Amino acid sequence: MGPSLRRHNLNIQAVKMAIKQRKAIIFAISIATAVVLILWKPTVLIYGLQAAGLYAAVAIPMGLVLGIVHIVNLSHGEFMMLASYATYTVCRALGVDPLIALIPAALVTALFGWVVFQLTIRRALKAPELNQLILTFGLAIAFSQIINLIFTSQTYKLSLEYSSMSLDIGDLSFGVWSFVFVAVAVIYAVGLQMFLTKTRTGKAALAVGQNPKGAAIVGIDVYRTYGLVFALAIGLVGAMGALFLTKSAIFPGVGSPFTMKSFSLVAMAGIGNIPGILGASVLLGLAENFLRSFRGTRDWAEIVYFVLIIAVILSRSLKGKKS
Amino acid sequence: MIKLRTTNLTKRFMGLVAVNNVSFSMEEGEILGIIGPNGAGKTTFINLISGIIMPSEGRIEYKGQDITWMPAHERARIGIARTYQLIHPLENLTLIENVMVGSIFARGHSLKEGRRRAENLCHELGLTDLERDTSRLTILEVKKMEIARALANEPEVLFLDEVMAGLNSDETKELIAMVQKIAREKNLAVGVVEHVMGVIRELTHRVIVLEAGELIAEGKYEEVSRNPRVIEAYLGGGAA
Amino acid sequence: MNRTLVRILLILIAVAAVALPAFAGDYPLQVARNIMLYMALAISWDMLLRSGQISFGIAGLFGIGAYAAILGVVRAGMPTWLSIPFAAVFAALVAFLIGFVILRLRAMYFSIVTLALGEIFRIIVHNLHDFTGGPEGVVMQQGVMFGGNASKLYWLVLAGLLVAIAASYWFEKSRIHFALTAIRNNEISAKSSGVDIFRWLLLAFVVTSAIQGMLGGIFVMSYGFAAPDVVFSADFTLLPLAMALLGGVYSTRGPIFGAILLGLVAEWLKLKIPYGHLVVYGIMIIIVILFMPQGLKNLLKPAAKRAEGRSA
Numbered sequence: 001m002g003p004s005l006r007r008h009n010l011n012i013q014a015v016k017m018a019i020k021q022r023k024a025i026i027f028a029i030s031i032a033t034a035v036v037l038i039l040w041k042p043t044v045l046i047y048g049l050q051a052a053g054l055y056a057a058v059a060i061p062m063g064l065v066l067g068i069v070h071i072v073n074l075s076h077g078e079f080m081m082l083a084s085y086a087t088y089t090v091c092r093a094l095g096v097d098p099l100i101a102l103i104p105a106a107l108v109t110a111l112f113g114w115v116v117f118q119l120t121i122r123r124a125l126k127a128p129e130l131n132q133l134i135l136t137f138g139l140a141i142a143f144s145q146i147i148n149l150i151f152t153s154q155t156y157k158l159s160l161e162y163s164s165m166s167l168d169i170g171d172l173s174f175g176v177w178s179f180v181f182v183a184v185a186v187i188y189a190v191g192l193q194m195f196l197t198k199t200r201t202g203k204a205a206l207a208v209g210q211n212p213k214g215a216a217i218v219g220i221d222v223y224r225t226y227g228l229v230f231a232l233a234i235g236l237v238g239a240m241g242a243l244f245l246t247k248s249a250i251f252p253g254v255g256s257p258f259t260m261k262s263f264s265l266v267a268m269a270g271i272g273n274i275p276g277i278l279g280a281s282v283l284l285g286l287a288e289n290f291l292r293s294f295r296g297t298r299d300w301a302e303i304v305y306f307v308l309i310i311a312v313i314l315s316r317s318l319k320g321k322k323s
Numbered sequence: 324m325i326k327l328r329t330t331n332l333t334k335r336f337m338g339l340v341a342v343n344n345v346s347f348s349m350e351e352g353e354i355l356g357i358i359g360p361n362g363a364g365k366t367t368f369i370n371l372i373s374g375i376i377m378p379s380e381g382r383i384e385y386k387g388q389d390i391t392w393m394p395a396h397e398r399a400r401i402g403i404a405r406t407y408q409l410i411h412p413l414e415n416l417t418l419i420e421n422v423m424v425g426s427i428f429a430r431g432h433s434l435k436e437g438r439r440r441a442e443n444l445c446h447e448l449g450l451t452d453l454e455r456d457t458s459r460l461t462i463l464e465v466k467k468m469e470i471a472r473a474l475a476n477e478p479e480v481l482f483l484d485e486v487m488a489g490l491n492s493d494e495t496k497e498l499i500a501m502v503q504k505i506a507r508e509k510n511l512a513v514g515v516v517e518h519v520m521g522v523i524r525e526l527t528h529r530v531i532v533l534e535a536g537e538l539i540a541e542g543k544y545e546e547v548s549r550n551p552r553v554i555e556a557y558l559g560g561g562a563a
Numbered sequence: 564m565n566r567t568l569v570r571i572l573l574i575l576i577a578v579a580a581v582a583l584p585a586f587a588g589d590y591p592l593q594v595a596r597n598i599m600l601y602m603a604l605a606i607s608w609d610m611l612l613r614s615g616q617i618s619f620g621i622a623g624l625f626g627i628g629a630y631a632a633i634l635g636v637v638r639a640g641m642p643t644w645l646s647i648p649f650a651a652v653f654a655a656l657v658a659f660l661i662g663f664v665i666l667r668l669r670a671m672y673f674s675i676v677t678l679a680l681g682e683i684f685r686i687i688v689h690n691l692h693d694f695t696g697g698p699e700g701v702v703m704q705q706g707v708m709f710g711g712n713a714s715k716l717y718w719l720v721l722a723g724l725l726v727a728i729a730a731s732y733w734f735e736k737s738r739i740h741f742a743l744t745a746i747r748n749n750e751i752s753a754k755s756s757g758v759d760i761f762r763w764l765l766l767a768f769v770v771t772s773a774i775q776g777m778l779g780g781i782f783v784m785s786y787g788f789a790a791p792d793v794v795f796s797a798d799f800t801l802l803p804l805a806m807a808l809l810g811g812v813y814s815t816r817g818p819i820f821g822a823i824l825l826g827l828v829a830e831w832l833k834l835k836i837p838y839g840h841l842v843v844y845g846i847m848i849i850i851v852i853l854f855m856p857q858g859l860k861n862l863l864k865p866a867a868k869r870a871e872g873r874s875a
Binding site: 141 | 615669674679686
Binding site for chain 2: 737741744747748749751752753755756757758759760
């Protein structure tokens with residue numbers, strides 16, 4: 001046993017070295033890309049980062065759910081859409097700004113997420129993975145169709161002055177409000193990392209995510225933790241729903257692309273790697289905006305994330321097979 | 324005649340060596356015991372031979388043919404069969420249908436012929452009421468079904484991974500007699516992994532001992548069980 | 564005796580289905596065509612599901628078939644009748660090529676990738692303006708097949724449905740049933756029994772994709788028009804999936820029941836509420852998964868019979 005254990009340690013060292021090396025390479029490439037973009041196409045960098053912030057802020061909560069509750073929530077984007085509609089209704093009725101509604105929207109959607117979890121997802125946790133997938137797919141349809149039923153397929157938009165603010169630097173002019181998404185994404189990533197590693201509840205949640213049976217043995221209420229984590233994630237998505245409304249028009253199908261995008265980002269980062277979602281989002285945001293910046297490739301920007309998701313899933317699964 | 328031979332067979336998982344440089348061979352009509360402490364690599368060894376995982380190094384030969392990189396389903400077709408330690412019956416198929424799968428895919432029989440052969444096998448093993456759902460089988464019946472499923476491949480080499488585990492002593496005796504009878508009648512080479520040394524003593528002609536993935540001893544059970552290195556492996560394994 | 568009764572009943576249903584245009588007006592025929600189209604898609608989805616693979620890519624292959632058919636007619640001057648088998652073959656070919664890669668994926672990864680591929684097909688068709696007509700789509704100058712004769716179009720869809728039912732029956736009664744069930748239940752055990760998992764998955768994927776492509780061809784030939792947002796509509800994934808789940812998966816019977824029931828309910832709701840009538844599909848999926856994962860077909864059949872049906 002002795003010698004093989006020592007060999008094992010050596011191997012771990014080698015793997016760690018390789019990871020460090022890879023990180024350094026990725027860092028160097030990103031710096032180089034940023035420099036090239038600033039000089040050549042600064043708008044790609046600006047809009048790419050703004051898009052990345054939006055993607056990441058929506059994807060991070062999904063990463064949380066996947067990492068701890070281990071379900072792929074195909075109604076993820078629909079929760080954001082619901083929050084946007086709820087915020088819109090309240091803002092219209094009371095004449096308040098969606099930013100004021102941000103925190104209440106988060107709390108209400110968190111509560112709603114908790115209820116949905118208790119009524120549906122909780123009952124399917126022991127069912128085969130595919131049942132969970134189909135269940136959340138059903139939730140997604142139900143949510144978007146209920147909105148369709150109430151609001152029809154018409155689009156709604158709030159016109160807010162601050163969201164169209166722009167900045168001029170030389171002959172470069174660009175909107176700045178969307179940088180708020182970048183800020184939120186960073187806050188989410190850092191905040192969740194702190195929550196999971198520093199707080200008691202967060203540590204318990206992490207333990208449940210890594211080993212639900214073990215966590216149950218040491219006295220953690222696994223289902224309660226799942227419910228809380230799910231509600232927390234949906235709350236974060238809810239806040240994004242209110243924020244999304246400041247910038248974009250909403251319609252019943254507005255959430256569903258975010259589900260796919262979020263999943264592809266989480267899969268790209270690797271399940272359980274929340275900071276990695278930020279990196280993956282930047283890659284996606286830049287790639288999309290890069291294609292969008294040329295007339296010939298503008299229409300193909302949309303295809304980027306579908307290609308990316310397939311490439312990532314394939315490379316991951318083939319790598320997994322080998323080891 | 325040698326049916327199966329491995330040369331320097333090695334499997335590493337992420338740097339952990341599960342099977343280390345194992346060379347051995349199995350003869351026609353021989354029942355070979357594969358023993359060793361928990362985590363010694365016995366199941367990994369069978370997984371390598373049956374093609375469920377691929378080796379990191381080394382070579383596997385079956386009847387003189389190099390099968391090191393052959394996919395599992397093809398190995399099933401040329402005559403290598405095995406049972407699983409954790410038996411998961413195909414729950415949407417009945418008892419007889421579970422057994423049939425080997426007949427129709429490993430042997431390529433028609434559904435009708437496959438069913439007939441599977442029925443014969445089940446009768447041989449004393450399984451009755453063949454249209455039952457697998458959820459309604461006793462532990463002994465599940466074990467027998469697993470053996471029948473492997474035998475449906477009409478193999479020349481058969482590995483039994485802890486088929487006796489969880490059975491009482493009468494059931495164990497019945498199954499030992501059955502395995503001996505089948506091995507004799509079909510002239511099989513049988514590899515047996517068991518934790519109960521009584522079973523190994525009674526059932527096998529020869530044993531190999533694995534420890535931390537390495538083959539540390541080989542020979543008749545009586546000789547091997549007196550080997551100080553084997554005794555130390557078991558005691559050491561228990562103490563660690 | 565029971566079996567003869569079932570046979571007589573089946574023959575009666577078949578005769579009624581074929582003869583429907585003789586005594587039904589245009590509107591019921593139109594509804595029947597819709598239901599049969601979704602029913603056939605539901606059956607094809609279920610056929611692949613029997614191997615444990617959930618495809619979210621029905622709309623993708625349906626759309627590919629639809630475009631193959633209409634472009635075959637419009638760009639290559641293919642006769643309309645030929646365009647439908649061409650659509651099937653084309654979709655099968657696409658499935659064969661992508662199958663080599665994606666059938667190595669399992670569970671949610673397979674599902675998500677099929678969904679993504681469907682989107683990729685849609686975007687490609689959307690962007691290849693010169694060849695596909697772009698977002699506005701393509702129109703068949705010569706008009707709809709059979710000059711729009713409602714009875715003939717009805718029979719065309721019925722024929723498509725019968726192809727799907729026949730294929731599904733073949734899957735149920737041949738060794739394919741054993742291969743797919745073994746793969747679904749336990750791949751490792753299946754391998755050890757000599758099942759070449761990849762080969763059987765590829766067969767199932769190619770056959771079901773061919774059916775979906777063929778149905779796309781039938782759809783487009785009976786409307787004389789294709790646009791990306793129409794033929795790649797998520798409805799073609801969503802509705803069949805809900806129908807099969809409701810009726811009960813892993814069978815031919817389940818999707819048929821489910822399609823009739825959901826199809827009629829949705830049609831009725833569409834008249835009552837023009838927006839959001841699809842909500843019934845979402846709710847149906849949720850209820851089925853939570854409360855009756857076996858679907859309706861098992862409610863209609865006592866438990867003892869279930870075992871008998873399985874061994875038959």
